[in-house]
Amino acid sequence: MTNQSQPQKFIVPIGPQHPALKEPGHFEFGVDGEIVTSATIRLGFVHRGIEKATEDRTWVQNLYLLERICGICSNIHGTVYAIGVEKLAGVEIPPRAKYIRTIVAELERVHSHLLWLGVAAHEGGFDTLFMYSWRDRETVMDLLEGLSGNRVNYSTNLIGGVKFDINEKQADEIRRGLDFLEERTHYYMKVVTTDETFLGRTRDIGTMTREQAELLGAVGPTARASGVPRDVRSESPYLAYNEHPIQLQVHDGGDLLARFIVRLNELFDTYRLIRELLDHMPAGDLTVRVPRRIPEGEVLIRGEAPRGELVYYLKSSGSDKPDRIKVRTPSLCNWGTISHVAVGHKLADMPMLLVGIDPCFSCNDRLVTVNNTQNSQDLTWDALRRYGIEYYK
Amino acid sequence: MDTTTALETAQSLLQPWAQTVTQPEPHRSDFVVAPADLLAAVQALMDARWGYLGAITGVDLPAPAPAEGQPPAESHLAALYQFFNGAAVATLRVTVTHAQPVLPSICDIIPSATIYERELIEMFGFDIENTPVTDHLLLPDDWPQNVYPLRKSFTGFGGAESA
Amino acid sequence: MNNIFPLIALLIFPGGLFLMASGLVYEWVDRKLIARYQNRVGPRWFQPLADVVKLLAKEEIIPTGVSRGLFVALPVIGMAGALTAALYVPIAGFAPSFSFAGDLVVTLYLLSMMTLCLGLAGANTTDRFSLIGATRTLTQLFSYEAPFLLALLGPAIVAGTWNIAEINNFAGQNIWLVVTQLMGFLVALVGLLGKLEMPPFDAPEAETEIVSGALTEYSGRGLALFRLGKDVELVVGLTLVASFYLGGIANPLEFLLKTLGLLIVMAGMQSLFARLRIDQTVGLWWRIGALLALVQLLVLIVVRVLR
Numbered sequence: 039m040t041n042q043s044q045p046q047k048f049i050v051p052i053g054p055q056h057p058a059l060k061e062p063g064h065f066e067f068g069v070d071g072e073i074v075t076s077a078t079i080r081l082g083f084v085h086r087g088i089e090k091a092t093e094d095r096t097w098v099q100n101l102y103l104l105e106r107i108c109g110i111c112s113n114i115h116g117t118v119y120a121i122g123v124e125k126l127a128g129v130e131i132p133p134r135a136k137y138i139r140t141i142v143a144e145l146e147r148v149h150s151h152l153l154w155l156g157v158a159a160h161e162g163g164f165d166t167l168f169m170y171s172w173r174d175r176e177t178v179m180d181l182l183e184g185l186s187g188n189r190v191n192y193s194t195n196l197i198g199g200v201k202f203d204i205n206e207k208q209a210d211e212i213r214r215g216l217d218f219l220e221e222r223t224h225y226y227m228k229v230v231t232t233d234e235t236f237l238g239r240t241r242d243i244g245t246m247t248r249e250q251a252e253l254l255g256a257v258g259p260t261a262r263a264s265g266v267p268r269d270v271r272s273e274s275p276y277l278a279y280n281e282h283p284i285q286l287q288v289h290d291g292g293d294l295l296a297r298f299i300v301r302l303n304e305l306f307d308t309y310r311l312i313r314e315l316l317d318h319m320p321a322g323d324l325t326v327r328v329p330r331r332i333p334e335g336e337v338l339i340r341g342e343a344p345r346g347e348l349v350y351y352l353k354s355s356g357s358d359k360p361d362r363i364k365v366r367t368p369s370l371c372n373w374g375t376i377s378h379v380a381v382g383h384k385l386a387d388m389p390m391l392l393v394g395i396d397p398c399f400s401c402n403d404r405l406v407t408v409n410n411t412q413n414s415q416d417l418t419w420d421a422l423r424r425y426g427i428e429y430y431k
Numbered sequence: 432m433d434t435t436t437a438l439e440t441a442q443s444l445l446q447p448w449a450q451t452v453t454q455p456e457p458h459r460s461d462f463v464v465a466p467a468d469l470l471a472a473v474q475a476l477m478d479a480r481w482g483y484l485g486a487i488t489g490v491d492l493p494a495p496a497p498a499e500g501q502p503p504a505e506s507h508l509a510a511l512y513q514f515f516n517g518a519a520v521a522t523l524r525v526t527v528t529h530a531q532p533v534l535p536s537i538c539d540i541i542p543s544a545t546i547y548e549r550e551l552i553e554m555f556g557f558d559i560e561n562t563p564v565t566d567h568l569l570l571p572d573d574w575p576q577n578v579y580p581l582r583k584s585f586t587g588f589g590g591a592e593s594a
Numbered sequence: 595m596n597n598i599f600p601l602i603a604l605l606i607f608p609g610g611l612f613l614m615a616s617g618l619v620y621e622w623v624d625r626k627l628i629a630r631y632q633n634r635v636g637p638r639w640f641q642p643l644a645d646v647v648k649l650l651a652k653e654e655i656i657p658t659g660v661s662r663g664l665f666v667a668l669p670v671i672g673m674a675g676a677l678t679a680a681l682y683v684p685i686a687g688f689a690p691s692f693s694f695a696g697d698l699v700v701t702l703y704l705l706s707m708m709t710l711c712l713g714l715a716g717a718n719t720t721d722r723f724s725l726i727g728a729t730r731t732l733t734q735l736f737s738y739e740a741p742f743l744l745a746l747l748g749p750a751i752v753a754g755t756w757n758i759a760e761i762n763n764f765a766g767q768n769i770w771l772v773v774t775q776l777m778g779f780l781v782a783l784v785g786l787l788g789k790l791e792m793p794p795f796d797a798p799e800a801e802t803e804i805v806s807g808a809l810t811e812y813s814g815r816g817l818a819l820f821r822l823g824k825d826v827e828l829v830v831g832l833t834l835v836a837s838f839y840l841g842g843i844a845n846p847l848e849f850l851l852k853t854l855g856l857l858i859v860m861a862g863m864q865s866l867f868a869r870l871r872i873d874q875t876v877g878l879w880w881r882i883g884a885l886l887a888l889v890q891l892l893v894l895i896v897v898r899v900l901r
Contacts, residue, residue: 050722050804057801069726072872082569090580161802163793163869169632235794236868255483255543274458274518338459338513338520340485351488351511366486374543385726386871389802 050385052392054083060157065392069385077380079373092363097123097332098197100360105191107365110153111343113146115365116195118341121276122352123197125337127328133278133320135199140278141315142185142194143341144308145212148219149178150344151301151308154393155226158298161389162239167229174222181215184208199325209316216309223305230298240294244379244391247292254378257371258346259304262288263296270342282314294390331358343368369397434458437481437519444479445521448472459520466525466534473512473523473537482516484537487547489555491582492526508532508555508582527557536562554581600691608685609677616686617825618642620832620857627861642825646818654814659720668715669812669819675707676826683833684762684843696756702743705830708823709735709789712798715820716808727807730798730872734788737879738795742785744887748778749838751894758837766842777890779839781883786831787860788875790824794867795875832856 050069054062062083068076088107092100101123105116117139124131152175159167179189186192186202194200204212230236246256251264261268265288271279272286287303289296334356341348346368355361380391438460442452448468453461464472476482488511494504505528512523527534534551536559537544549568551557556579567574579585603609621642629636656665682690682697690697709731716728749771750756753764765771772779788795799807809820836852837843843852870878 048722050726057805071729072726080566080568082567082571085569087580090585093583159868163796163800163802164867165793166632166865167868169634173633233868235870238870238874239868252483253542255541273515336455338522340515347485347515349486349513351486351513353490362488362490364486364488366488370546371543374546384871384873386797386800386803386869 052388059392063397065388067380067385067388072384072386074380074383074385074388077377079377081373089363089365092360094359096330096358097360098330100363101195101197102193104363104365105193105195108367109190110150111146111345111348112191113142113194114341114343114348116193117143117277118339118348118350119352119363120195120197121341122337122339122350123332124328125339126332126335126352126354127197128333129198129326129328131199131326132323134203134322135324136277137315137319138200138202138204138324139194140282141204141212141312142182142192142200143277144312144315145178145182145185146192147308147344148305148312149175149182151305152178152219154301154344155230155298158294158390158393159236161393162236164233164236164239167226167236170222171226174219177215177219181212184211196325198328199323201324203324204316204319209319212316213313216312220306220309223302223309227299227302230295230302237295239387239390240298243294243387244383245291245293246375246379248290250378251292251375254374255371256346256375258343258368259287259297259300260346260372260375262286263300264292265290268347270340270347274340276339276341278315282311282318284311331356332360345369346371372397434517434519437516438521440479441476441481441514441516441519441521444475444481445472445523448475458518459522461522461524463524463526466527469512469523469525470535470537470540473540476514476521477540482514482519482521484541484544484547485513485515485520487512487544487551489551489557489581491555491584493583505530508557510534510551510557512537529556531558532556533558533560535560538563553579555579556582603681603691604677608688608691609680613677613680613685613826613829614822617822617829618646620828620853621825623854623857624828624861624864627858628865631862631865646822649814649818649821652814654816655811657719657721657811660718660811664714664718666816668711668718669816669823672708672711673819673823673826675704675711676823676830679704680826680830682758683830684759684837684849685829685833686846686849688846690759693757693759698746698750698756698758698761701758701830701834702746705789705827706735706739708827712808712820715812715816716810719811721811723804723806723810724808726804727798727810730804731791731808733872734791734795734798734875737876738785738788738883741781741879741883741887742789744884744891745778745782745785746834746838748775748887748890748894751891751898758834762837762842764842765838765840766844770839770841772839775839775890775894777886779835781887781890782835782839783856783860784863784883786835787863788879789831790828792860793864794870796869797872797875800869829853 048069050067051064052067053059053064064080064083066078067074088103091103095103101116101119104119105112107115152171156168156171156175159165159171182192183189185204185208186194194202246264248265251261251266256264256266257268267286267288269284269286271284275283285307287300287307289300291299332354334354336351336353339350339352348368349366351362351364352360353362376391380388383391434457438454438458441460445462448464448471449462450465451463455461462472490509490511492507492509494506497503507526507528509524509526512525514521525534534557536548538548545563546568548559548562549564552559552562552565553567553570556577606612622637622639626636656662679701681692682701684690713728713732713735716724716731749761749765752771753761755761791798799809804810809817812820832853833843833849836856840852840856843849
């Protein structure tokens with residue numbers, strides 16, 4: 039093989055632009071033939087400086103900014119932030135608003151898990167499952183659009199409540215949609231656990247023991263698939279999870295298959311939870327008034343995003359702008375597990391391993407970037423055109 | 432273990448090192464720890480299997496503008512080591528000066544802390560001793576030396592960003 | 595006139611233009627079928643042609659560090675191999691243009707040219723994805739080639755000849771060989787999937803790992819030729835399997851029905867399975883594929899000797 043003639047390591051770069059990655063990240067896998075011998079990760083290609091930017095904006099403006107940290111789990115960022123600000127301000131939102139927040143959070147989990155199922159199947163070269171699960175995901179996207187008017191950034195939250203109500207007609211639509219999705223999820227569960235070719239790509243691949251998961255700080259479904267019973271919704275219930283607890287889904291396998299099973303089981307539980315919430319919605323207002331200036335203080339808020347534990351640290355100095363907002367996204371915790379688990383596996387398993395933690399690059403790269411004006415050239419349109427003509431001559 | 436007992440356990444574990452203990456929320460305790468005692472405190476929590484490291488948050492605490500005729504006060508950086516155990520949160524609060532922002536690395540005790548420590552180095556200019564990797568994690572490779580974006584003194588490189 | 599006939603056979607029918615056109619049509623059918631199986635709309639009928647035309651119009655970028663001659667010649671050689679192979683099989687139900695006693699073996703070698711060219715093309719560049727793709731292409735070649743060959747030998751032994759045209763006639767006059775040699779048929783069909791690097795045997799060009807494998811560095815004309823070559827190989831392979839196992843091909847209608855029927859089955863297999871890792875591919879072929887083909891062959895020989 040080619041690499042044996044070379045004394046130095048044969049490195050396969052994946053990213054920043056690569057068909058396996060839907061978002062930019064950079065991985066370098068040292069390989070010996072097909073076996074991966076080392077793995078390094080470089081992030082930061084989609085920095086937007088959100089943490090710094092929040093310090094320049096008011097508490098209300100930040101709600102919209104933070105919702106755009108992630109395109110897939112946009113809602114949970116807004117929700118956790120809003121809970122934090124409400125806590126700082128010392129207001130309690132009406133119970134109906136809590137229920138609506140919970141329902142949207144759980145619908146978002148449905149959409150995110152189905153999206154993940156498709157992407158993971160695609161990485162394993164199982165495009166039929168990819169197409170099917172994404173087709174069915176449209177159902178939940180439509181439900182969310184029916185509620186909020188948006189498919190992606192639902193913008194459910196206000197500081198002090200929610201923007202929209204769920205009426206009986208919408209509730210019935212959600213119930214119908216969930217019935218359909220539940221039936222489909224049963225089918226996917228069957229496919230994932232019985233299809234021999236697919237099992238060949240998931241069984242005993244990327245196995246992470248419970249000790250490793252705890253040591254490496256894994257969170258969310260990734261940790262739960264290694265037998266770590268860790269879910270903020272049951273550990274430290276917020277919103278309506280107190281009245282309607284979740285059933286924690288844990289699996290001891292630790293491999294990719296276990297991650298599939300945990301996420302699909304979570305879907306079943308989420309369907310049950312949404313139905314329960316819809317049946318027990320309290321009546322009442324949707325919002326309360328929150329002062330523009332938030333009293334001085336610090337809070338630490340945790341929420342369970344589809345990918346795992348999301349942590350917000352808010353520090354207020356008593357003005358209408360925050361002093362410091364720190365976001366700790368679940369993907370950041372799970373990265374560490376990859377470089378650890380990757381070594382010794384086949385190169386062909388890498389995409390599935392990467393996707394196994396359901397990574398979200400935008401979430402990680404939220405921190406800071408500023409145009410480095412010393413290096414960048416500002417070109418006028420004419421100059422750019424001339425440059426282009428010159429370049430291609 | 433419910434939240435109250437968890438916090439009480441943390442308090443007794445951290446007794447030797449905590450300078451002050453406050454409880455801003457029922458489920459959250461803050462322990463102010465000297466940089467020299469940080470490793471011992473983290474080790475105590477981990478030995479007792481008290482939760483897991485949730486995040487390390489850096490906070491810049493610039494000194495207020497000095498009053499007329501007074502020498503300027505010293506600016507500080509704080510690192511908050513946040514540990515979660517069920518609903519309970521224990522925060523180890525370590526404060527260092529801008530002039531000498533030196534902290535020990537806790538990666539020997541908690542390997543996954545490397546990502547947070549790299550973030551502290553890049554964003555706040557902490558000097559973390561013995562941390563295994565110091566490459567840029569998030570900032571571009573050509574980012575200028577000694578510019579720390581999350582410090583309050585940083586307001587961009589001028590131009591488009593000032594708006 | 596004697597000189598013109600071979601030229602027509604080579605350039606227009608059944609080789610050359612006709613073969614390329616039918617290759618594009620079969621590619622479309624394949625893509626459309628998979629799309630429908632996967633609940634997608636799928637491409638329009640001229641999409642494969644449009645792809646090729648577009649590629650031909652594009653600049654061909656020759657990367658640094660490659661042997662330029664090889665880089666340009668390999669797609670042409672691969673294509674030529676596939677086109678030449680077509681001259682020995684009963685394309686569209688007409689008797690093969692050329693025929694001699696041992697043409698089955700020659701045809702199989704010509705069909706492998708394409709894969710060899712792909713492997714060489716990948717190894718020729720310095721790109722890391724190409725190198726791994728080339729390794730995988732050649733590894734896969736070694737795994738499916740022997741069982742595929744054995745599977746096609748079955749009908750040859752029954753017919754008692756190594757001549758494709760005669761096997762075709764024999765198959766047409768007897769009961770469909772798929773009934774008596776089911777194992778051989780399966781191995782041949784799956785072997786064809788492996789040969790064409792179609793899912794689930796597309797590890798050599800697994801886009802989520804190594805972009806597009808050996809062809810990563812190819813663009814423009816070279817890429818178009820490689821793709822056309824694969825389409826031609828698809829038609830030739832389908833014709834070969836259909837004429838051997840599905841009761842021979844005697845007229846254009848039979849050709850269409852039988853090859854398209856096979857394609858429907860193949861498209862189904864492509865959408866049913868997850869991609870196999872290269873080690874799984876090799877394991878599958880040598881543990882199951884080769885074994886099945888050998889057992890089949892043994893049964894045939896025993897039956898023949900007993901008679």
